[in-house]
Amino acid sequence: MKNSACSIWHSLSLLAFMRRSACAGLAWFALFAMPVLHAATLDPAVLPRVQAATFEVVIPKPTTEPITYEKPLPLDQLPFQERNDKYYSVGTAFALDDKHYVTAAHVLALGIGSLTGEPALRDANGHVYAIDKITRFSQQQDFIEFTLKNPPKIVPLETNTQPVMNDVVYAVGNALGTGIVIRDGLYTSQTPEDENGRWQWIRFSAAASPGNSGGPLLDKNGKVIGIVEMKSQNENLNFALPIGEVLKAPADLAVADLRMIYSLDIIEDKHAGVFKVQFPLPKSFADFSATFQKLSNKNADQLLHELLAENAATMFPNGQGANRRLHSSSNGNPFLNLLHRSDDGIWNVSRTTPNKTPLPLNGYVAVAVWGEQALFQLRKPDDVTSQQLDSNPKLLMDLLLKGLVPKRTVGSESISITSLGDPIEAQNFTDDYQRHWQIKVWPLAYRNSKIIVFLLPVPGGYVGMLRAVSPIRQYTNMADLKTITNFIDLAYQGTLAQWQEYLSNTALLPDAIKNLSIHFNYGENFTYKSNRLDFSYTPTLQAINKDSQLTLGMSYFKDHGKVVWDVSNITVKADAIDDNGIRIIRQSAPSGDLDDDYRSQWNKLSHRSHPYDSVPYSKDDVTIISTVGDAPAVTADAKPDVLYQISYTAEGPHPDDVMKEKLNSLLSKLHISER
Numbered sequence: 001m002k003n004s005a006c007s008i009w010h011s012l013s014l015l016a017f018m019r020r021s022a023c024a025g026l027a028w029f030a031l032f033a034m035p036v037l038h039a040a041t042l043d044p045a046v047l048p049r050v051q052a053a054t055f056e057v058v059i060p061k062p063t064t065e066p067i068t069y070e071k072p073l074p075l076d077q078l079p080f081q082e083r084n085d086k087y088y089s090v091g092t093a094f095a096l097d098d099k100h101y102v103t104a105a106h107v108l109a110l111g112i113g114s115l116t117g118e119p120a121l122r123d124a125n126g127h128v129y130a131i132d133k134i135t136r137f138s139q140q141q142d143f144i145e146f147t148l149k150n151p152p153k154i155v156p157l158e159t160n161t162q163p164v165m166n167d168v169v170y171a172v173g174n175a176l177g178t179g180i181v182i183r184d185g186l187y188t189s190q191t192p193e194d195e196n197g198r199w200q201w202i203r204f205s206a207a208a209s210p211g212n213s214g215g216p217l218l219d220k221n222g223k224v225i226g227i228v229e230m231k232s233q234n235e236n237l238n239f240a241l242p243i244g245e246v247l248k249a250p251a252d253l254a255v256a257d258l259r260m261i262y263s264l265d266i267i268e269d270k271h272a273g274v275f276k277v278q279f280p281l282p283k284s285f286a287d288f289s290a291t292f293q294k295l296s297n298k299n300a301d302q303l304l305h306e307l308l309a310e311n312a313a314t315m316f317p318n319g320q321g322a323n324r325r326l327h328s329s330s331n332g333n334p335f336l337n338l339l340h341r342s343d344d345g346i347w348n349v350s351r352t353t354p355n356k357t358p359l360p361l362n363g364y365v366a367v368a369v370w371g372e373q374a375l376f377q378l379r380k381p382d383d384v385t386s387q388q389l390d391s392n393p394k395l396l397m398d399l400l401l402k403g404l405v406p407k408r409t410v411g412s413e414s415i416s417i418t419s420l421g422d423p424i425e426a427q428n429f430t431d432d433y434q435r436h437w438q439i440k441v442w443p444l445a446y447r448n449s450k451i452i453v454f455l456l457p458v459p460g461g462y463v464g465m466l467r468a469v470s471p472i473r474q475y476t477n478m479a480d481l482k483t484i485t486n487f488i489d490l491a492y493q494g495t496l497a498q499w500q501e502y503l504s505n506t507a508l509l510p511d512a513i514k515n516l517s518i519h520f521n522y523g524e525n526f527t528y529k530s531n532r533l534d535f536s537y538t539p540t541l542q543a544i545n546k547d548s549q550l551t552l553g554m555s556y557f558k559d560h561g562k563v564v565w566d567v568s569n570i571t572v573k574a575d576a577i578d579d580n581g582i583r584i585i586r587q588s589a590p591s592g593d594l595d596d597d598y599r600s601q602w603n604k605l606s607h608r609s610h611p612y613d614s615v616p617y618s619k620d621d622v623t624i625i626s627t628v629g630d631a632p633a634v635t636a637d638a639k640p641d642v643l644y645q646i647s648y649t650a651e652g653p654h655p656d657d658v659m660k661e662k663l664n665s666l667l668s669k670l671h672i673s674e675r
Contacts (some may be wrong), residue, residue: 330553
């Protein structure tokens with residue numbers, strides 16, 4: 001994956017439109033097709049009737065937005081009509097009879113949860129007509145029928161349910177706000193619906209461009225034979241739903257019967273399910289949207305539950321594939337990564353290479369894309385307090401944007417977004433390992449999207465995950481991210497000054513850290529105490545000041561049969577630059593299924609073999625001395641299940657007796673209570 005800042009935002013933007021498509025291999029015109037205009041040859045006498053009965057589907061543009069840009073948007077570069085239009089043109093609709101209108105369901109779906117208002121119809125004269133009631137709907141066939149408030153007086157188009165193969169046909173669409181365009185081609189063939197062949201798609205060669213979705217496909221006499229819906233990505237043939245399928249659909253009923261594929265970024269497996277519901281109509285667009293969204297959300301919950309249930313036996317921390325991770329200590333990386341089950345069933349850490357953007361006064365933003373989300377670490381500038389970040393989400397996002405580098409393209413220019421303003425939603429969430437997340441949602445009204453951000457406070461700032469999603473997909477993406485929070489890999493790292501600030505807000509601390517006792521006085525002493533071990537030291541061992549760095553590497557491991565998330569690696573350095581420091585690493589006895597590397601390492605620890613024999617050695621211009629500690633044995637022949645590697649490191653060469661004195665000083669105030 002590319003991890004440049006620009007590609008990160010672009011990747012997330014695409015992900016907002018690509019969630020679990022039920023029609024893989026087909027692209028909706030309203031989103032993906034490119035315009036190709038052909039001359040129309042429809043009888044000129046029919047044109048006025050076609051034009052009067054065909055409408056744009058429009059959604060209001062935002063009138064105001066909280067977004068701040070690096071400079072004023074160059075709106076003068078946009079075409080006059082686009083620049084002055086108060087609406088986004090998203091598709092086409094047409095009159096089915098003297099009361100009812102029809103379009104593709106995916107066109108009106110753009111209005112479900114819209115940040116700017118409900119969809120409406122607009123005629124060639126610019127008159128806008130609000131939708132009154134939804135009267136028929138089929139998600140699998142992708143059509144929706146509705147009435148209008150104060151509808152225009154027009155003559156609807158006639159229909160033909162028995163079109164002739166290889167005859168000339170005409171695709172009618174609004175060409176995204178530039179007026180009704182009619183293009184000719186042939187009715188080339190029929191092809192069965194993908195899932196069960198429940199109907200035959202009309203395939204035709206007339207060109208179709210953005211905005212054609214939902215428009216009528218006409219025969220040579222100007223009669224409607226189908227609704228233009230989609231195109232093949234691999235060939236120049238387009239698809240229409242036969243109009244007979246609409247006419248024979250049950251009135252006053254919404255139906256969904258669609259195969260769905262559900263997946264999570266942490267596993268390769270996917271779950272095939274079905275979204276199958278019905279509910280009565282007519283309903284207002286708002287009531288229809290609320291009902292559909294509720295049922296869709298419920299179905300997503302069920303599909304997620306089924307996916308997790310199918311994988312329960314091997315879902316981390318279950319199954320042999322998790323054992324390597326349960327016996328691996330943290331590597332001390334403060335950047336948030338995800339656990340991921342590979343094809344071989346082994347759970348690994350999804351290592352990424354984040355792009356790092358510096359901020360003033362020792363701050364930075366590190367960002368990488370993994371799957372459908374951006375993973376990030378925000379190290380705040382020194383002049384910003386943790387309390388300010390916690391209480392001012394606008395400030396937090398403004399800093400984060402410097403690493404995400406989002407841009408809005410206007411004409412030939414891409415303008416950086418510098419602020420999204422305040423979030424419109426906020427909630428707290430605690431995962432299964434008692435880590436306390438903050439969830440915030442920002443609107444991106446100009447593209448009808450939302451930015452979901454999961455935030456986890458750490459010393460010096462935040463780590464987290466971010467997704468850009470369409471409003472209709474917010475609930476599903478939120479559920480995915482809540483599930484994924486149980487599969488993170490992270491070390492907590494910061495200077496002692498940052499730790500002091502972080503530890504003072506106990507409400508934000510994960511329980512594993514809240515249960516620790518960490519105390520220090522600059523220039524005097526440092527003390528760490530948990531229910532597993534405790535130690536302390538003074539400046540005679542190494543410096544203790546505000547710039548000293550403490551890293552708590554967190555791991556998943558078994559504790560008396562229960563998997564916990566707790567400290568497995570403690571590193572305290574004199575400062576963030578030098579290698580002088582104390583390191584204590586927890587190791588547990590390997591299970592029988594692990595490979596020789598785990599058993600070899602355990603044997604070295606158990607027998608205090610080199611390098612764990614209290615004999616100093618040099619490596620990479622530092623001197624290291626290590627030993628092994630464990631809890632006092634209950635019986636003389638008891639073998640420990642847990643051992644601790646205890647090391648002291650000093651830059652450059654040092655005499656053996658000096659290093660041994662340092663190690664003994666550390667050991668004299670270190671006590672292990674875990675077995």
